[in-house]
Amino acid sequence: MIIEQRRRNLGGGMEVGRVLPFAKRRMVGPFIFFDHIGPLNLRAGVDHSVDVRPHPHIGLSTVTYLFSGEIMHRDSLGYELPIRPQEVNWMTAGSGITHSERLEKARAVGDHLHGIQAWVALPTADEETAPSFSHHEGSDLPGWSDAGVHGQLIAGSAYGLTAGARTHSPLFYVHLELEARSTAEIPGGYGERAIYVANGAIEVGGERLVTGQMAIMSQKASSVRAIQPSTVMALGGEPIGERFLFWNFVSSSEDRLRQAREDWRAGRMKLPDADDREFIPLPDSPLKTPPAMP
Template sequence: MIEMVIEQRRRGLGGGLDVGRVLPFAQRRMVGPFVFFDHMGPLDVAAGVGRNLDVRPHPHIGLSTVTYLFSGEIMHRDSVGSQQAIRPQEVNWMTAGSGITHSERFEKARAVGDHLHGIQAWVALPVDDEETLPSFSHHAGSDLPQWREAGVAGQLIAGSAYGLTAGVRTHSPLFYAHLDLATGAIAEVPSGHAERAIYVATGSIEVDDQRHAAGRMLVLGPDVSRIKALEHATVMVLGGEPVGERYLYWNFVSSSKERLKQAAADWKAGRMKLPDFDNVEFIPLPDSPVAP
């Protein structure tokens, strides 16, 4: 049984970059520890595009950001000294903990043009880890196990599923994987997790004899065990154990509303360090920075 269907809501981030906002949703704030899920693009970018496409330095607390690309390239810089480009089928995993700032620049697109398409998710940290030291890790190759079987090409992004474990350090039990399905292919959905969902990034699939097209997240009941591609499809499967209620305020996530207010005050007052290699500009605190 499908418990809920969430349609993406298009949001403009400025500079011509649109995203499909999926989580948080009014009737479903989280799936396992996943508290935010954006579908970036797809967007063709011509060489020479302005810097207003970039995501300038901004802060986070209480979460890990997970960037994963189907195509394109993004340059990441943060306040713990990281400077790392991410490319398709790689993972940038940034744990904000007590506080981190970072930027995301489309430097390759500006130089030679690019086709941008990917997913950014936020994973809420357990209460005991919300104030952990900030960190960043980049993963590719053997860190992200791949498999092929009967028309399904899969890659594990984080956690454990399909008998595999990714090399990404997580703070709570979860799974996150990218499946590429040929027309007619059937893929298993990992079981044994309290909460699970599927996001259709491209193409269309069948679940419980119903067709679901791109841009739709399906929150699954415990009895759903497989999906079928009605055409070539790109699907993200995700879930895990709940970590408890979380509040969002702009880019901040916390189990405490008071902590959110403190983070906002710290950013507004300039008390959060900017990225080491990108510290000339930043995004100001919005007037009403509540996540939609």
């Protein structure tokens, strides 16, 4: 299966390519959300409307990974720090957290923003875990180079390596930079896997994939070949069961989603101390039950 990104304007000129969830494939292992941010050139003095104002999450971990640019993170646990290229902000919402994502560097001096934001659904037993945040760089994100393939492990375990972020279920998430005509092995041993082309063109299983396309890999597929210099994200893990999704909330229980909806509407979720003057209101869309996984 090949999934095409669907471009979404988030306001203020901020564009993303929505990949997951997709109507015919809502998850890959525990990965339930996958957005391609940009690429976007931002001039100095860019309007505040491009910022992502404080908003809530439950039942998931978010992971922001940038190829270029900078985003300032602030959350209700008190963490406040920028994320830069080839670093990881791993935020586990669990029972509930709020955060904002501000483009303060772009506002000051301009920026070229390009990256991926993914959500990892938590196993049922961990959905109400205490919220937490961790920042990772350097040795927490093991890297390697071999025969034209330059890799960095973002999360989980693959290639005999383990990244620093604490995960709650078996998974892998990898950034690969491929030189033209190089071949990269994709980790095996996981129930579900996918690859996404953030830039360039590759071949996998006889199929050509280009920028903005995700391929769900069969169990037999084991490698990809770069047709030209390419940036590829490889991801996967073990399925954790059906999840319901409403706005920024993920849960195995529709009742829990309704509770989160009412908590946010009633102002019962704490805003970040350093960013509590505004927030994103609850959307009016009704809760919807997603179709069953194929």
